[in-house]
Amino acid sequence: MTNTIVVTDGLTKRYGERLAVDDVTLTVRRGEVYGFLGPNGAGKTTTLRMLLGLIRPTSGTASVLGNAPGTPASVARTGALVEGPGFYPYLSGRDNLRVMARYQEVPDHDVDVALERVDLADRGGDAFKSYSLGMKQRLGVASALLGDPELLVLDEPTNGLDPAGMVEMRRLVAELAEHGQTVMLSSHLLAEVEEICDRVGVIADGRLVTESTVTELRGTAALFVRAEPVDRALAVAMQVAGDDAVRLDDDGIRLDAGDESAPRLARALVEAGVDLYEIRASERSLEDVFFEMTSGPATSEEGLR
Structure with missing residues (x-):
């Protein structure tokens, strides 16, 4: 069994x-x-639609579960929620799923299993129109789970949700991954990606800027120091970490050094007669990295989604 689920070239x-x-x-x-991260309008949804066989690429190739996108072999093993769920408003959540299950030739038993997995079993008999936005999104995920697919493609699953709904959806995605399913998740929300994704592909203006783990993207940890006099503290920091690893910020000194260097640096500063007010680990946030990578001319969301 191959370790690769989706490949594009x-x-x-x-x-x-x-x-x-x-x-x-x-x-x-x-x-x-896998977090597919980028600003609104960056090309995330268009890419996902190509992977699902909903639109054809102009050029290049893609393989989903070892098959071309949109082929029966690929579709049967892929569940998707793209651009929001679409259901019959006057049918219950359970009956909506039954309609989809019969279309996919999936047994009705799978409907109850899917409702249970998204925590909607007790509301399955209620009309879809009575659902909150978070419940509608979860029912959309339930529809993607019919047939127990190997790959789940979720396009902005927390879009429009309140904070509680976002937390619920993140928990659900984490549980799906624990169940053994592969999840490809598009998002423009950094906290969402940072909390639940193993690896990230960053897209901007239609181009993949990088593909890496969140830890690798954020880079090595740094130390932040606030001490006086600043010139003497700067000299000591350079002795400890090297000239090229130290820089002055508006509010203090930053060193490209792990927190294991903190005790040695603190002792050196005190021995040099420097008044040390603060020393702490300071990591680059994913937000910092994201904006560095995606800064540029604004693109039209209508044009590129």
């Missing part, structure tokens, strides 16, 4: 003169939660 989608997705090459591994 130079995947490109052009609408006339507009380049929506530009030469995207990525890999999603079995059993991971």
Whole structure:
């Protein structure tokens, strides 16, 4: 059994003169939660729609579960929630899923299993129109779970949810991964990606900027020091970490050094007669990295989603 679920090579989608997705090459591994991160309008949804066989690429190739996107072999083992769930408003949640189950030739028993997994079993008999936005999103995930697919593709699953709904959805995605399913999750919410994703692909203006773990993206930890006099503290920091690893910020001194260097640095500062007010680990946030990678001319969400 291959360890790779999704592979793209130079995947490109052009609408006339507009380049929506530009030469995207990525890999999603079995059993991971892969975060597809980018600003609104970056090309996330267009890429996912190509992987699901809903639209054809202009050029490049993609493989989903060892098959071409949209083929019966690929579709049967993939569940998806893209651009929000669409259900009959006057049918109950359970009956909506039954309609989909019969269309997919999935037994009705799978409906109750899916409702249980998204914590909607006690509300399955209620009309869809009475559901909150969070419940509607969870029912959408339940529909994607019918047939127990190997791969789940979720496009902005927390979009429009209140904070409590976001927490519920993150917990659900984490549970799905624990169940053994591979999840490809698109999002523009950094906290969402940082909390639940194993690896991240960052897309901006249709191009994949990088693909890495969250830890690797954030880079090595740093130390932040606030001490006086600053010039003497700076000299000591350079002796400890090296000239190129130390820089002055508006509010103190930052060193490219792990927190294991903190005790040695603190002792050196005190021995040099420096008044030490603060020393702590200071990691780059995913937000810092994200904006560094995606800063540039704004793109139209209508044009590129």
